Amino acid sequence: MASSANLSSNPLLSTWNTPFTLPPFESIRPEHYKRAFDHALAEQQSEIAAIAGSTEEPTFANTIEVLERSGATLKRVGGVFFNLAGSHTNEAIQAAEREMAPILAKHRNSIFMNEALYRRVAALYDKRESLGLDAQQTRVLDRYNTIFVRAGAKLGPEEKKRLAAITERLASLGTQFSQNVLADEKSYQLVLETGEDLAGLPSFLREAAAQAAEERGLRGKYVITLSRSSIEPFLQFSKRRDLREQAFKAWASRGDNGNATDNKAIIAEMAALRVERAKLLGYETFADFKLSDTMAKTPDAVQRLLSDVWTPARARAEAERDDLQALAQSQGDNIAIEPWDWRFYADQVRMARHNLDEATIKPYFQLDRIIEASFETAHRLFGLSFQELKDFPKYHPDIRAWQVLDANGNHVGIFIGDYFARSSKRSGAWMSAFRSQEKLTGDVRPIIVNVMNFAKGGAGEPSLLSFDDARTLFHEFGHGLHGLLSNVTYPLLAGTAVSTDFVELPSQLYEHWLSQPDILRRYATHYRTGEPIPEELLERLMAARNFNQGFATVEYLASAFVDLELHRRKDVTGLDVSAFEKEILEKIGMPREIIMRHRTPHFTHVFAGDGYSAGYYSYLWSEVLDADAFMAFEETGDVFNKDMAEKLKRFIYSAGNLRDPAEAYTAFRGRLPTADALLAKRGLAALCE
Known part of the structure; x- marks a missing residue:
């Protein structure tokens, strides 16, 4: 000691x-x-x-x-x-x-034990x-x-001993998996030097790439990284097909390069250990074990939902692909659309169809203004206010913090925002807690953090977001509110300590308020002129919300199918990860031009820990809930309806794990939802008729 x-x-x-x-x-x-x-x-x-x-x-x-x-x-x-x-x-x-x-x-x-x-x-x-x-x-x-x-x-003594060894080994493997992915992301950089290399890149992306280069000691050059906020706009705008292919393949092959950071052997061992763990606990498969303590309850229930959405989503994606192919041919590009082409041509189709491209939208979505929009939404729904702290301890110079107050001026908690990509940060976006709320040991107030990977603006320039980036910010802040508004006595039940297929409801529901015209009119302002987004541009933005939705749904669902199918296997002896992934994608009829949103070797949701293993479907399950829940507000004629907001806070945002998820949702809505609102939200309802 x-x-x-x-x-x-x-x-x-x-x-x-x-x-x-x-x-x-x-x-x-x-x-x-x-x-x-x-x-x-x-x-x-x-x-x-x-x-x-x-x-x-x-x-x-x-x-x-x-x-x-x-x-x-x-x-x-x-x-x-x-x-x-x-x-x-x-x-x-x-x-x-x-x-x-x-x-x-x-x-x-x-x-x-x-x-x-x-x-x-x-x-x-x-x-x-x-x-x-x-x-x-x-x-x-x-x-x-x-x-x-x-x-x-x-379990008996021997079974306990073996189960303990399994969980300890899984913890080590999950840590190594995550570190391998981060190493691959950190080590890659696509250096752009000539005007030809930069062809097609808008100013905001050039400025962010210049900033990334400077951080890597390459002043005067431009660097594209494997952060989603860097690679996705590069794939969207770069006219250099060869560079798009090079960057895309690096992005897609994280954890899959046959080197010291290759994750396939780790996945095979983790899958086998998870099967053994499930069987020790009396379940046929790991998916049976994992889902028994969720809203979904069974793999069959998850499979039904995924399949119901897959059919219309694939049909939409195939129609989108045909549009991209036709556009390429019309421009004299004698190519077959590949995954590294999709975003490039999709942006042009969106421009043709909606007169809308990312370069037009982004100047109106400044990071600081979207943060303010998320706070204003919380104020209108829940009466919260946010006072920025100037003097507080920081683990990195870029982080910001706010004291959160309720409608009566009482201290609710502290919210920390860590918004920019850097080589010391894993990819993605998430919410976490440095301290969770509880009352058992006193009135313990939470310290909640949102972590993002947005591209930092150039010197003296604001960070500009895509509409998807802005939605990510609202999504994670929805999780943040779930932690901040928690009002329970016992730590075990606090905040986001709910089942994985319910935890995404507060976050995905919160995204809906970003799209409200009065929020956008006030907070989507041009970073140079300060002018609000023009009404006709706002109308075009709203009209294009479901553009490319087939692609987005298919890339997500493919990852969910692979996760579920892997964990439904009763025997994974000798698992060949690449062959398995290929087998499942062929089984569901994955369009050749789209890849999984998260390929198995870098699927940190599933293998960097136990959180979303056999649970990546949770985003879709929760989307059924969030689409229906927002409809409850729309039905009142006021998306900030005070009575609905109070019920939402009482039964969802502040309730932690006080109730079974189905009981909690029913207490808020009066009934359980169907998938109809989800299909309508994604613009896929007509394809089911």
Whole structure:
């Protein structure tokens, strides 16, 4: 055990005398993490031993509540470490991550496989109806019983030992998978030097590419990276087909290059371990195990939804492909459309059909103004206000933070925005928490972070977003509100701690308000003139919302099918990842001109951890809910209807995991949804008739 002097000098373990007790980021060094983790793990192990070894008759207070209070230091240390491991990592943090992954998995196993501890929980669960618990306590007890059982608490000693080894190995493999993808993304750069290299690139992309080059010590040149905010507009605008192909293939082959960062062997081992894990717990497949604790419940239910949407989506995508091919031929481009051509020609078709291209739209979507739009929406729906902090600890100079207040001026929490792509950050966009809300240990207010990968504007220029980028910002802020508005007593139920096919409802629903004309009229303003987006451009933007929707739906669904099919296999011995991916795409009739949104070797949702494994369908499942939920607002004639917003806050955004998801949605809407609103939203309804 470290000495008390060493502990007090470790900023992760000392008192945080910072604004709003934010983590003292500037004082934390990589070597602090291991010592802090060692102390925090020992502390919780002692706490768990005291609960499990108690001779008192188990009660909710002396078992469940004490269990909920345990591990406070571990949550604090882990909250800082894992957020920075994703958003601002380095070799030292990555080494610590590899070391800690199996240790933390082993620690979790030691809690949820603890026989004496589970006996106390099970004894309470068996007589739960006679304990006089309120609804929230009943939910906590039910969730803990489920967690223990799913972690293997009922298994015999040998089965527990094997399951523990599996989960520890999976933790190590998931960490390596994620680091391999980041390494591939970090190592690639397409350097553009000549006017010919830059052909077709609009000024905003040139400025962002110049900024990326300067950050890499290539002043005077231009760099395209594998960040989605860099590569996608390059594929959209570059007239150099050879460079588009080169960049696209690098993007598509992350984790699949036959080198030290190749992920295919990791995937094969993870898939086999997941099958074994499921069978130890009494399930035929990993998908059966994973989905049993979700809204969907079964793989068949997921398969039905994916298939129902796939048929009209593929038909739309094939019609879109024919339009692209016709345009290419009309221009004398004697080519067959390839995946690296789709965005290039689609932009031209959109221009022809809607007189709308990205270069026209982007000047009206400044990052700062879209942040303001997301805050204004939260104010109109939930009465929140946001006061930017100027002096607070930062883990990177680019991050910003706001104090969030409710309608009465009371402190709600802290919101951190980390918006720009950098080589120390993994790709994608996500929400996380440095601290979650709860009331068990006092009125604990949350610290929520949104992490993005937008391209930074050139020197003195604002960062400009595509409409999809703006939608991503609203999406992640919807998750952020789910964490900020959480209003529960028990940490286990707080914020986004809900099933994966329900957690996307608050985020995807929030996207709808970005498209409201009065929001766009006010916040979509030209970055040079300050003029609001012209009405006729706004009309064209709204008319084009479902443009290329076949492509977008197909690339997403293909990833969901591959994820589901892989985890439905009862035997994956000798899995050839590339052959499997090819087999499933052929089975569903994947158009040759489109690839999966996330190819298996870089599918971090599914393999960088357990979160969305057998669960990538969740975005579509939640979209059924969000389309129907927004319709509830539209039916009132006011998309900011106060009564609906109050119900939304009460039953969804602030409720955490207080209720079963179906019960929560029904409490808000009065019924469960059908897929009709989803198909209408994506413009696919007519293709089903």
